[in-house]
Amino acid sequence: MRAMEFELRKKEASFLELIKIQLSISFKTEFAFKINLLLTLVYFFTEFIIIIGIGLFIDHVSGSDLRETTKFLILGVLLKDGYNIVISTFYEAIRNGYWSSQVDFFNLFPNGRLAYLLGYVIEKIIFHLFKLFLMVVLSFLLGIFPRIENLHLCILSLLFFIPTLVGLGLISFSSFNLLNARMMSPVVGIFAFFATVFSNTIVSESTIISILGSLSSLFFITNPFYHISVVIRLLSAGTTEVHLLWPHYIIIIVFNVGFMLLGMVSYKISVKDADVNGSLSRWN
Secondary structure, three states: OHHHHHHHHHHOOOHHHHHHHHHHHHHOOHHHHHHHHHHHHHHHHHHHHHHHHHHHHHHHHHOOOHHHHHHHHHHHHHHHHHHHHHHHHHHHHHHHHHHOOHHHHHOOOOOHHHHHHHHHHHHHHHHHHHHHHHHHHHHHHHOOOOOOOOHHHHHHHHHHOHHHHHHHHHHHHHHHHHOOOOOOOHHHHHHHHHHHOOOOOOOOHHHHHHHHHHHHHHHHHOOHHHHHHHHHHHHHOOOOOHHHHHHHHHHHHHHHHHHHHHHHHHHHHHHHHHHHHOOOOOOO
């Protein structure tokens, strides 16, 4: 790392070069790559077994069709994992980089923190796409992968939701030093909880309503993950009626603007605090 720092400081590394360095740490270092691959596989198989277990339990309790229940859960897991991979990765990036002193290296360069963060997120997304690929292949082989209509509209809708995810990710990132959350972030936990429980992903909307009654509408309206999940489920089922989709899109726009602004403000405050107090560096 010292030799790399010396060479880069001589020629003032570009933003893209810094991103490549971060990616090389995981993909060119054999040990790190094997560990990341192993963790991805363990997480995938554990999650898949849990899905089948939940499907069997629901089938036994309610008498519903196991195949349809499993299809609902698989699509929900794909959505939930997509949400959480962005939200939690921002925080994981600064936490892991802080304790491994990688952030100290990137602090030496203009926009170094941002390059490190982006490189780390790209790395995690690559491993997540690999896990998603395994999920799709195994589900197809078992005949339990849900049929998805309007795939292009589903993808565009998810891309449309990215500003909310990035904003929440930046807020999670900022909690590391603003809340002094050096090991675990309560912000990440709260976001992940709402992305999993009250979002019509793992737990169906009808189940939540049956448990919470009229109170459930409050959790739905104020939960951005619920609105995008409803849109994806409607589109994937073949529904394209404007009057069913646009109310959710309008609310998503509000969340996009609101969370992106909050994320940018919290990130700037966090970085400013780091520059003044050295709170993002172990060696200051």
